[in-house]
Amino acid sequence: MPPVPDLDTLVWASAAVRRFAAATNLLVAARRFRIVGGDPRDAAALRHLLTALGAHETEPRADRAGQVDERIDQLWCLGSPEESTPAVERAADRPRGSTLIVVDAGRHLPAVDEDAFGPVSPARPGVLAVPMLSDDVFLVSTGRDPEDDPAADARLRWARRSMPVARSVAAELRDGGLLRGTRIGVAMFLEPKTAVLILLLRDAGAEVVVYAHADETDDAVADALRSAGLTVYASSTATLPEQKQLALAMLDTAPHILLDDGAHVIRLAHQERPDLLPTMLGAAEETTSGLRPLRVLAARGELGIPVVAVNDARTKTFFDNRYGTGQSTVFAVLDLVDGLASATHRVRPGGAAVVAGFGHVGEGVALVLAALGFRVTVAETDPVRALQARFAGYAVAPLVEAVGDADLVMSATGVPDTIDLDVLRACASGAVLAVAGGVDQEIAIDDALAAGAQRQPVGPKAERFVFAGADGGPIVLDDGGCINITAAEGNPVEIMDLSFAVQLGAVRMLLERGDELERAVVPIDPAVDDATARAALAAFGSRPGPPGLLAEHPADREPDVRTRRFGDPA
Numbered sequence: 001m002p003p004v005p006d007l008d009t010l011v012w013a014s015a016a017v018r019r020f021a022a023a024t025n026l027l028v029a030a031r032r033f034r035i036v037g038g039d040p041r042d043a044a045a046l047r048h049l050l051t052a053l054g055a056h057e058t059e060p061r062a063d064r065a066g067q068v069d070e071r072i073d074q075l076w077c078l079g080s081p082e083e084s085t086p087a088v089e090r091a092a093d094r095p096r097g098s099t100l101i102v103v104d105a106g107r108h109l110p111a112v113d114e115d116a117f118g119p120v121s122p123a124r125p126g127v128l129a130v131p132m133l134s135d136d137v138f139l140v141s142t143g144r145d146p147e148d149d150p151a152a153d154a155r156l157r158w159a160r161r162s163m164p165v166a167r168s169v170a171a172e173l174r175d176g177g178l179l180r181g182t183r184i185g186v187a188m189f190l191e192p193k194t195a196v197l198i199l200l201l202r203d204a205g206a207e208v209v210v211y212a213h214a215d216e217t218d219d220a221v222a223d224a225l226r227s228a229g230l231t232v233y234a235s236s237t238a239t240l241p242e243q244k245q246l247a248l249a250m251l252d253t254a255p256h257i258l259l260d261d262g263a264h265v266i267r268l269a270h271q272e273r274p275d276l277l278p279t280m281l282g283a284a285e286e287t288t289s290g291l292r293p294l295r296v297l298a299a300r301g302e303l304g305i306p307v308v309a310v311n312d313a314r315t316k317t318f319f320d321n322r323y324g325t326g327q328s329t330v331f332a333v334l335d336l337v338d339g340l341a342s343a344t345h346r347v348r349p350g351g352a353a354v355v356a357g358f359g360h361v362g363e364g365v366a367l368v369l370a371a372l373g374f375r376v377t378v379a380e381t382d383p384v385r386a387l388q389a390r391f392a393g394y395a396v397a398p399l400v401e402a403v404g405d406a407d408l409v410m411s412a413t414g415v416p417d418t419i420d421l422d423v424l425r426a427c428a429s430g431a432v433l434a435v436a437g438g439v440d441q442e443i444a445i446d447d448a449l450a451a452g453a454q455r456q457p458v459g460p461k462a463e464r465f466v467f468a469g470a471d472g473g474p475i476v477l478d479d480g481g482c483i484n485i486t487a488a489e490g491n492p493v494e495i496m497d498l499s500f501a502v503q504l505g506a507v508r509m510l511l512e513r514g515d516e517l518e519r520a521v522v523p524i525d526p527a528v529d530d531a532t533a534r535a536a537l538a539a540f541g542s543r544p545g546p547p548g549l550l551a552e553h554p555a556d557r558e559p560d561v562r563t564r565r566f567g568d569p570a
Contacts, residue, residue, distance in 0.1 A: 003211065005041070005044060005048055005049075006041075006045075006350040007350050007373060008349075009041055009042060009044075009045040010045050010048070010049065010349065010372070010373050011349045011373075012044040012107060013041070013042070013046045013047070013048070013049045014039065014334070014372050014373070015048065015142070015338075016046065016054070016103075016105045016142040017046075017049055017050065017142075018331045018334060018335060019020065019142040020074075020101075020103050020105075020140055020142055020147070021167065021327065021328075021331050022126070022145075022146060022331070022489075023125070023126030023127055023140045023146045023486075023490045024126070024127055024138075024140060024143075024158075024160045025158075025159070025192075025490075025492055025493055026101065026492050026493055026494065027323065027324070027327065027492035027493070027494045027495055028050060028053040028054060028055050028327060028492075029053055029054025029055060029142055029323045029352070029453070030054055030055070030056070030323075030494075030540055031055050031056070031073040031074055032055070032056050032057075032058045032071070032072045032073045032074070032541070033050055033055050033057055033058070033072060033073065033074040033075070033076060034057065034058060034059070034072050034074075034075055034076070034087075035047060035057070035078060035093070036075060036076065036077045036078065036079060036083055036084055036087040036111075036487075037077065037078050037083035037084065037409050037465035038077075038078020038079045038081020038105075038106075038107070038111070038112065039078070039107070041550060042078055042107055043078055046076060046078070046105065049371055049372070050076075051326065052367075052371035053367075053368065053371050055074075056071055056325060058071075061188065063241035064079075067331045071094055071095075071541065072091055072100065073099065073100065073101065074100075074101045074103060075091050075100065075101070075102045075103065076103045076105050077102065077103065077104055077105060077106070077112050078105055078106060078107065078111055078113040079106075079111055080109075080111065081110070081111065081112060081116065083111075084102075084104075084111050084112045084113070085112075085113060085116050085117075085567070088102050088112070088117070088133070088137075089117075089133070091369065092130075092133040092134050092137045094134070094136065096134075096135075096136065097136060098136055098541075099136050099137075099138070099161065099173035100134070100136060100137045100138070101138050101139075101140055102130075102137065102138065102139050102140070103140050103141075103142060104139065104140065104141040104142065104143065105142045105143075106143060110141070110143065112139060112141070114128065114414045115322065117130045117132055117133050118130070118131070118132030118133070118511070119131070119132065120139065122151070122154065122274070123138055123154060123157075123158055124151055124152075124154045124155050124157075124158040125137070125146040125151050125155075126140060126141075126145075126146025127140055127146075127158065128140075128496075134340075140540070151220075151512060152192070152195075152218070152220035152221045152223065152224040153160045153224055155192040155221070156192045156195050156196060156199075156221070156224060158192070158493075159192040159193045159196045159493050160194070160196045162414075162493040162494055162497065163193070163196055163493060163494075163496070163497040163500065164535070164539045165497045165498060165501040165532060165535040165536050165539060165555040166196070166197060166200060166497050166498065166500040166501045166504060167200065167506040168501075168535055169501045169505065169531075169532075169535075170201065170203070170204045170504055171204075173204040173205070173504060173507070173508060174192035174203065174204035174205060177205065178204075178205075178508065178511045179201065179205035179206040179507075179511070180205040181205075181208075182205070182206045182207070182256050182257065182511065183207045183208075183209065183253060183254065183255045183256050183257075184201055184206045184207070184208050184209075184255055184256065184257045184258075184259065184507065185208075185209050185210075185211065185250050185251065185253070185255030185257070185259070186198055186201075186208060186209070186210050186211070186259045186479065187210075187211045187212065187247070187258065187259065187260045187261065187264070187265040188212065188216075188249070188260070188261040188286075188404070189212065189216040189233075189261060189485050189490055190210065190212035190216060190217045190221055190222055190234050191218045191221055191489060191490050192218075192220055192221055192489075193490065193491075193493055193496040193497075193500070194221075194226055194308070194496075194500075195221050195224065197503065197504075198210060198225060198230065198478045198498075199225075200500075200504070201504075201507070202228075202230065203211055203321065208230055208231075209230075209231045209232075209233070209250050209253045209255060210222075210225060210230060210231065210232040210233065210234060210250070211232075211233045211234060211247050211265060212232075212233075212234035213234075213243055213245055213264075214234075214235060214236050214237065214238040214239075214242075214243055215236070215481060215485075215486050216236070216485055216486070217234040217235060217236040217238075218236070218315070219236050221245035222234050222235070231253070233246040233247065233250045234246060237566060242548075244268075244388065247264075247265055247268055248272060248273065248480065249270070250452055251265065251268065251269055251272075251276060252267070252271045252273070254279060255280070255547065256279070256280055256281050256431070257280070257281050257282060257283065257507060257510050257511075257514075258280070258282075258283035258284070259283070259284050259286075259503055259506075259507070260284070260285050260290060261285075261286055261287055261290065262285075262287055262289060262290045262313065262439075263285050263287070263289075263290030263293060263294050263307075264290075265290070266283050266285065266290075266294065266305075266307065267293060267294075267297075270297065270302070270303075270304060274304065277304035277305055278304075280305050281305075281306075281510045281511065281514030281515070282305045282306040282307060282308065282510040282514045282517060283306075283307045283508065283510075284303055284307065284308040284310045284503055284506035284510070285307050285309065285310060285311060285521075286310040286320075286433045286499060286502075286503065287311050287414070287437075288311055288321075288359070288361075288414050289414035289415075289438065289439045290311070291307075291309055291311055291312070291521060292309050292414075294521050295521050297563060298519070298520040298521055303520060303521070304519060305449070305519060305521050306510070306514060306517035306519055306520065306522050307520075307521050307522065308506035308509055308510065308522055308523075308524055309521050309522065309523055309524060309526060309542050310499070310502050310503055310506050312523060312524065313448070313502045313505075313524040313528065313529050313532075314529045314533075315499075315501070315502055315528075315529050315532040315533050315536070315563070316498065316499050316502050317360050317496050318360065319495055319498050319499075320491060320495050320496070320498065320499045321354070321360035321361045321364065321437075322358070322360045322361070322363050322364035322367070323364055323495060324364075324491035324492055324495030324496070324499075325361050325364055325365070325436055325437045325438075325484065325491060326361070326363070326364020326365050326367055326368045327364070327368055327491075327492060328484035328488060328490060328491045328492060329365060329366040329410070329434070329437060329483050329484045329487075329496075330365055330369055330372070330410070330436075331368075331408065331484075331488070332434075332483045332484045332485055332487050333408070333432070333434045333477060334347075334372070335487075336359075336434075336459075336460065336461055336462060336477055336478070336487055337408075337432055338477075339459055339460050339462075340458060340459040340462055341458075341459070341530075344430065344459065344475065345430045345432050345458075345475055346407040346428060346429075346430040346431050346432070346465070347407045347408050347432050348407060349373055349410065350373050350374070350375070351374060351375070351407035352374065352375050352377065352405060352406050352407050352408075353369045353374040353376050353377070353407065353408040353409070353410070354376075354377050354378075354379060354402045354403055354406040354408070354409045354410070355369065355376060355377070355378050355379070355410050355412055356379045356399050356409070356410070356411040356412060356413055356418050356419065357379075357380060357385075357411065357412040357413035357414075357415075358378050358380040358382075358385040358386065358388060358412075358420070359412065359413070360384065360387045361412040361436055361437050362378065362380070362385075362389075362412035362413070362436075363392070365410050365412050365436050366389070366392070366394055369410075370393075370394075370410075372409065374393045375390060375395075376395070377394060377395040377396065377397055377402045377406070378395070378396050379396075379397060379398060379399035379402050380396065399418075399419075399423055400422050400423050401426075401428050403423055403426050403427045403428075403431065404426055404427075404428065405428060406427070406431055407428075407430075407431060407432070408431065408432050408433075408434075409427065409431060409432070409433045409434075409474075409533060410433075410434050410435070410436050411433075411434075411435045411436065411442050411443065412436040412437070412438070413438065413442065414437065414438045414439055414442070415438075415439070415442065416439055416440065416441045416442060416444075417441060417442070417444045417447070418438075418442050418443070419433060419442065419443040419444060420444045420447065421444055421447045421448060421451055422469075423466060424443070424444065424448055424453075424465065424474060425516075427473075427474035428474070429470070429471060429472030429474070430472060430474070430475065431474045431475065432462075432474070432475045432477060433474050433475065433476045433477065433480075434476075434477040434478070434480075434483045434504060435480050435481065435482060435483055436482075436483065436484070436487075437482050437484065438480075438482055440480075442480060443476055443480035445465075445476065445479065445480050448465055448467075452467065452468050453465045453466060453467050454466045454472070456473075457532060458475060459553075460477040461477055461479075461486075461487050462475050462476070462477055462478075463475065463476055463479070464476075494539075497536070497539075498532060498536055501532045501535070501536075502524060502529070502532055504526060505524065505528030505531070505532065506524060506528070508528075509524070509525055509528070518536065
């Protein structure tokens with residue numbers, strides 16, 4: 001096993017990878033990469049980090065016909081332009097539609113000569129297209145910050161090119177004519193990837209109306225959708241009463257299907273517009289925290305429509321929650337911490353991090369923190385999950401004990417008051433607290449204020465909470481909001497491609513069988529998972545093995561259950 005890089009070099013590699021992710025909104029895990037040039041210690045640190053995050057290093061190899069396969073997704077250039085230029089030209093020779101990201105990660109000087117490949121043009125803030133090489137080759141520099149430019153149309157085009165699975169499912173819906181005459185209400189984080197889903201539904205024949213909470217609205221994206229002729233009820237400056245009126249206005253268009261994130265609009269329909277429920281085919285919900293209250297409503301017999309549990313699809317939970325939320329939340333937290341004066345906080349390379357909860361989100365958060373060099377402790381009340389964390393190599397302790405000497409605390413439960421008043425008081429002064437994809441009051445801010453805590457702004461989206469008599473206090477990021485949404489661009493594009501493909505599968509279920517489904521939280525059809533995974537494998541350049549023996553049996557034929565261990569049965 002190669003040695004773990006020294007902390008200084010790992011810090012540089014961490015910053016480079018986070019700048020790549022911020023510029024592109026692309027995934028690290030599952031991608032093929034190659035490193036060119038540079039100091040061997042820098043290359044080793046970058047290789048260590050990318051591999052720990054789930055990427056796969058590949059080398060050129062010849063197939064049976066003697067053809068050399070140069071296909072990679074990311075080319076990380078660390079050395080001189082003289083080393084990088086021929087490597088870029090070789091890697092750019094690729095099948096059409098196969099995207100290559102060339103990353104200039106030169107530590108001290110640029111490693112890529114952008115002028116060597118002809119004119120370049122902005123593809124989105126922080127990303128340059130290189131049309132003289134290929135329509136599918138793009139340049140990113142980790143040595144500079146992406147431009148602060150909304151560039152909504154460009155960001156939509158960028159997201160669309162990396163969402164092949166959702167595009168293929170939407171094309172099937174369009175070709176089948178299933179969506180004609182259907183009104184769909186979308187209530188989700190309004191950013192480029194969601195806008196692509198909305199436009200795919202529109203292009204497949206649906207009438208789409210859109211709502212988003214104020215803190216989940218990218219106004220430039222909302223305007224781009226309006227310019228495309230869609231009705232959008234969203235504004236980043238809307239007050240709470242105004243948000244309610246916007247959500248009700250969307251419901252008053254009488255959508256046949258609702259696609260929700262957090263189940264807030266589904267619940268609002270039950271509370272304020274119950275007369276609409278009989279006219280609806282159903283809804284789809286994509287979060288754990290949203291499904292919990294819906295299951296309570298169903299148990300009480302009060303759920304008026306079928307709700308497809310998109311969150312529980314394997315191709316959503318195993319990837320969105322773990323790899324997408326893990327990468328995007330941790331990166332968002334560290335990007336915010338980088339903007340704070342070092343004397344205000346405790347977060348340091350090689351420091352101690354605590355993850356509250358070890359479901360799929362907690363697993364992903366812990367994985368990314370460990371890859372970045374943190375010493376991770378998991379706090380989990382479920383003993384089986386706590387045991388899983390121990391087997392995964394993490395320390396395990398009760399939350400109120402674990403936070404005492406923690407530098408960074410991330411809640412990944414989706415349960416209110418996870419970081420309650422006792423935990424807040426137990427945190428060390430300068431410890432940084434954030435929420436990974438959760439719910440209101442997952443950090444008990446209201447209780448802290450009621451107990452006399454004072455807020456002290458210490459930087460962008462960062463406040464210290466100081467209790468009476470205390471010398472300092474912990475720092476809460478972005479008011480305890482879902483950090484990758486409120487302070488970043490959400491999950492990587494490829495991850496949301498999977499989740500939105502499942503959403504489209506849920507739409508098909510409701511269109512074809514909505515009248516037959518129970519008024520309950522219903523599981524996604526397993527065929528949706530299977531089709532989504534196979535399409536994603538193809539997009540990632542892989543394919544599954546042939547179906548197993550059990551899959552070959554007709555559904556109505558039972559396998560032979562008699563044992564042959566003691567000879568043929570009589």
